[in-house]
Amino acid sequence: MDDPEVHKKPRQASLEEKSCGDGHDLMSQLSDDLVAKILSFLSSPIDRCNSAAVSKKWLHMLANMQVVDCGNTSNSKCLSGRKVNDIKLARLALRAYHRGSLTTLFVEGMPSSSSISDYGLEIIAKASPRLKSLTLWDCASVGDMGFKSVGQWCKDLESLDVDNCPLLSDEGLMYIGNHCLNLSKLVVESCRSIGCKSLAVLAKKCLKLTSITLADCLLVRDSGIISLVSSLPELAGMKLAKMKISDSVLEAIAIHGKALRSLYLEKVSGPTVGGYSWVVAKGEQLSCLKLRDCQGFSGDSFKVPVADKFACLDQLEIKGCDFLTDDVLIKLSRSAQSMRILALKECRGFTSVGLMEALPYWRKTLKELSLNKCYIIEGLELKHPPIPQIYPSLDTLKLKRCGGVGDLFLSHISLTCDEVKSVSLQGTDSITDLGIISLFTHHKAPSSLSSLNLSRCTLISEVAIYAVVKSLGKGLRYLTLAGCRGVSDWTIEAIAVYCVELELLNVNSCAITDLGVWSLMNPSIMNPRHEKLQFLFMAECVELTDLSLQLLVQMVWANPILLDVSRCPRLSAAAVNFLQTVLLDCEVVSSHMT
16 A cells, blocks of 8 residues: 555645745656646646646746747736745746737836746746736846846847846846847846946847936946947937946937937936036937936036027926026026926025026926925015916926925916916925915916815914815815914814815814814715715824714715824724724724724
């Protein structure tokens, strides 16, 4: 009689052990013909795929199945998380034989995981001859062999996005470059074994490349980047992040990047003011320019003549720039009169009056103005500030924690808000009632404003908030008033009456009481259409008691919402837990939750 333990061993090993080869795989001792004969009795593709989990030999045989041409069927798949492994890729590959070749594959592993290997990538590559887009993030065990399989079997590949694959070197990327000649988009981030050799091959063979991103690739030097810029005639977009480069790279971009439309530099080190001046002087073809935390960049880079040099520029984003003076802004506005999006973050050196002088040049095209943590000099010393202009295209205004932006600036742009959809003045604590009321004085009715953020605007009173809510509240969907001293029960009552389309209300750290909550749920006050409310934030409202929770039960019984009442000291744990128990369809966030 056979020893029963012999038959139990394969069942004792887990699927993960079998897939990694840790268990004793008895089927590996059989010949290929015999294994194929045994598993041929499984007619279902899923069953045949599941069988691969108990035999690495069967998994290898699946990988060598003849590829079936599935016509032009389009298919995409996204795999991410801890459970992504070679077995799941094998299952996906087998299904691809029967449902059509994959065209898009996104795989995100875990930074410390090795469950996805070259073997799994080879399986899916063989099963996906029509793959056009491949994204691999945090695949620590995928190296050159896996990418060679992609280059061998997926010759129609057009987009490759690789992030944190430390085993990928020049050898694997060179193979891709030599075989995937239709490649048009390449993203390589945190692959520290990639150097200049592979970039030279890509520059020579992949002439259809239009977009390239290189980030945190420490072995890439100037020569590799210059070879790409000087050899690719259709290169339209380039991003360099966390890279060490010299002025020569920026000079090459300015001279050879004739088709370049988008340039994004983030946390690059090495260039000087002279290097950035090349971009400014030769930027006539650029439509999008983003400079974030770039070492050596300052407002002095714009001192070169820029008249008509930015004729096509419609999006400018600058972060971390000192000496961005009024003269620089005015010079930019005169040369880039097609500006749609202007975003300045952590910039210093210009005044509010200088900004007001620059903005009129963009009055016909500007759609979004964003100032974030910019220290702006108020400019009150001028007796005659620029005349306000009408900006018919402006739909987004963001002023976040900007010192020096006050009522004068808001009064200047008050006529721009006829069609504005989103206004955020978060943390801009120099704005008073005068600025808020003047901002919306000329707003048309019915209002197009859908989002308003006045959080941490400490000088705004309940009178101004009431006036804005009453005149513009009908179309508001998102209202954030966190930390506003002017929010009271009277304000909440006005919101309940006039903001009939509201989906989100944030009154964190506001002086509201149970009476304000009662206003929200009272049928005689609240418009019946107020049922659209989905998010209600009342954290750190120190005056709320258990009575508020009882009122909220009636309000949200038929309308599930996300409710945040954390750090409200007068709420008892019993009341919060009861609310969570009764309102099963609602999500309640509280520091009292058990």
